[in-house]
Amino acid sequence: MRILPSGAPILRADEMRAAEQRCFGAGVSQSELMERASLAVAREVARLGAGQPALVLAGPGNNGGDAYGVARLLRGWGHDVAVAAIGRPTSGAAAANAAAWQGKVESLEQVSARPVLVDGLFGTGMSCALDAPVAAHLARLVAAASVSVAIDIPSGIETDTGLDLGAPDGITATVALGALKPAHLLGAGVSKCGHVLLADIGVEPGAIWSSIARPRLQAPEPQAHKYDRGLVVVVAGSMAGASRLAARAALHGGAGYVILAAPEPATGGPDAIVQRTIEGRDALAELLTDPRIGAVVIGPGLGRDEAAKDLLEAAIGCERDLVIDGDALSLLGEAAAERLRTRKAATLLTPHAGEFARMFDAAGSKIEATLAAARNSGATVIHKGADTVIAWAGGKAVVASAASSWLSTAGTGDVLAGLVAARHAAGGSADEAVWLHSRAARLAGPAFAADDLIGRIPVAMGECL
Ligand SMILES: NC(=O)C1=CN([C@@H]2O[C@H](COP(=O)(O)OP(=O)(O)OC[C@H]3O[C@@H](n4cnc5c(N)ncnc54)[C@H](OP(=O)(O)O)[C@@H]3O)[C@@H](O)[C@H]2O)[C@H](O)CC1
Numbered sequence: 452m453r454i455l456p457s458g459a460p461i462l463r464a465d466e467m468r469a470a471e472q473r474c475f476g477a478g479v480s481q482s483e484l485m486e487r488a489s490l491a492v493a494r495e496v497a498r499l500g501a502g503q504p505a506l507v508l509a510g511p512g513n514n515g516g517d518a519y520g521v522a523r524l525l526r527g528w529g530h531d532v533a534v535a536a537i538g539r540p541t542s543g544a545a546a547a548n549a550a551a552w553q554g555k556v557e558s559l560e561q562v563s564a565r566p567v568l569v570d571g572l573f574g575t576g577m578s579c580a581l582d583a584p585v586a587a588h589l590a591r592l593v594a595a596a597s598v599s600v601a602i603d604i605p606s607g608i609e610t611d612t613g614l615d616l617g618a619p620d621g622i623t624a625t626v627a628l629g630a631l632k633p634a635h636l637l638g639a640g641v642s643k644c645g646h647v648l649l650a651d652i653g654v655e656p657g658a659i660w661s662s663i664a665r666p667r668l669q670a671p672e673p674q675a676h677k678y679d680r681g682l683v684v685v686v687a688g689s690m691a692g693a694s695r696l697a698a699r700a701a702l703h704g705g706a707g708y709v710i711l712a713a714p715e716p717a718t719g720g721p722d723a724i725v726q727r728t729i730e731g732r733d734a735l736a737e738l739l740t741d742p743r744i745g746a747v748v749i750g751p752g753l754g755r756d757e758a759a760k761d762l763l764e765a766a767i768g769c770e771r772d773l774v775i776d777g778d779a780l781s782l783l784g785e786a787a788a789e790r791l792r793t794r795k796a797a798t799l800l801t802p803h804a805g806e807f808a809r810m811f812d813a814a815g816s817k818i819e820a821t822l823a824a825a826r827n828s829g830a831t832v833i834h835k836g837a838d839t840v841i842a843w844a845g846g847k848a849v850v851a852s853a854a855s856s857w858l859s860t861a862g863t864g865d866v867l868a869g870l871v872a873a874r875h876a877a878g879g880s881a882d883e884a885v886w887l888h889s890r891a892a893r894l895a896g897p898a899f900a901a902d903d904l905i906g907r908i909p910v911a912m913g914e915c916l
């Protein structure tokens with residue numbers, strides 16, 4: 452499991468440059484800022500590299516400027532340091548750092564590999580794919596090292612999208628400077644950044660995007676009753692098992708009262724789940740007039756037939772807060788934004804990548820695309836994946852990016868939908884549910900079934916009280 456700072460600010464490349472400019476405007480010089488960056492990276496290299504001979508790769512810009520600073524500091528601390536470079540910085544603090552490096556500078560082609568590798572070729576200035584020879588030499592040098600540290604971002608990952616532009620595999624750790632970037636959490640960054648450490652270099656990020664953090668939960672008040680904790684209605688369709696998973700997840704996610712509304716009573720499952728036989732659109736619409744309902748879940752096991760469409764119409768038309776998942780998202784398709792934006796109550800969507808692409812424009816950064824979907828639909832959108840983005844219509848985004856890959860098993864989406872409803876009905880936020888779902892998966896260990904996941908949710912909640 453990789454280390455990732457929690458609750459940390461995320462900035463795009465242009466936002467980071469603006470934050471650096473504000474720092475300069477406040478009187479901090481570029482060389483001072485670069486020295487803070489170099490010192491933060493050099494300390495991590497000394498810690499992780501444990502004094503082994505180091506090879507520092509320096510690029511033609513400020514990422515390279517950091518690299519020359521790292522090399523100078525390590526050598527000053529007695530480390531055996533070699534430098535190889537692509538181009539040479541021509542201006543500002545980076546050029547001064549390059550000039551201050553007293554040692555020789557080799558080319559990537561000729562330099563020999565060493566046990567410790569520092570990647571200071573490119574950072575937020577990556578503007579296109581790495582040249583193939585550069586990518587090949589970088590991969591060779593990273594593979595030969597026992598410890599490799601990337602400065603700010605591994606070279607070859609696009610800052611704002613996480614798109615792979617030729618980055619090597621196997622980077623041990625990335626020292627993010629000043630703020631996380633989308634590259635640390637999205638796409639290729641999920642697997643290619645290694646552990647992510649965030650260095651404070653005195654820049655005020657002012658970010659409204661952040662990495663997910665452990666929620667703070669409260670036990671129910673002494674006088675609480677089941678409606679205080681939230682009444683969740685799960686609308687079942689043709690596949691009862693999926694809706695039962697969602698209902699059980701809602702119960703173990705803290706809901707005080709769970710109703711499973713199904714065409715015929717489901718057998719098995721906890722007696723604490725109240726079964727209501729609901730046939731057709733009007734009967735469901737009637738049930739959903741109950742103002743005590745904190746959240747309705749529709750989608751798990753709904754199916755896509757005419758009966759399913761009728762139930763979805765009733766759910767969208769009701770005045771309750773609504774979690775829409777799975778089949779219901781596919782039924783909405785590209786009409787989603789238009790159908791949902793007029794709803795007065797809250798709507799939460801839990802699409803995976805395929806469902807998202809059927810409803811919204813998925814081009815570009817996953818954060819930007821999910822925010823656009825939230826703005827256009829008025830819904831809170833939980834865009835699932837190895838990198839899960841939670842986006843609100845007001846522009847806030849939270850990114851979760853260290854989930855267990857064992858979540859790739861049937862039913863975990865149904866569990867999340869029920870958990871999202873429970874936390875919402877309890878007055879919590881969508882990212883709480885994502886954190887609990889991910890933590891429960893960690894606790895469940897390898898090769899768990901969705902049913903096992905449910906039993907770990909209370910344990911995960913116990914870590915938040
Ligand atoms: N701003 C500051 O004072 C500080 C910045 N920090 C560090 O700086 C980098 C960002 O530095 P920047 O100079 O903006 O860009 P890079 O160093 O990442 O890239 C350098 C140049 O490389 C060229 N480039 C981009 N992609 C490629 C490629 N695929 N192949 C070859 N060359 C490439 C690009 O030139 P262009 O002509 O394309 O513009 C870049 O200019 C940041 O990540 C931090 O590490 C300090 O940390 C703090 C101070």
Ligand SMILES: [K+]
Nearest residue numbers: 570573604606
């Ligand atoms: K780098």
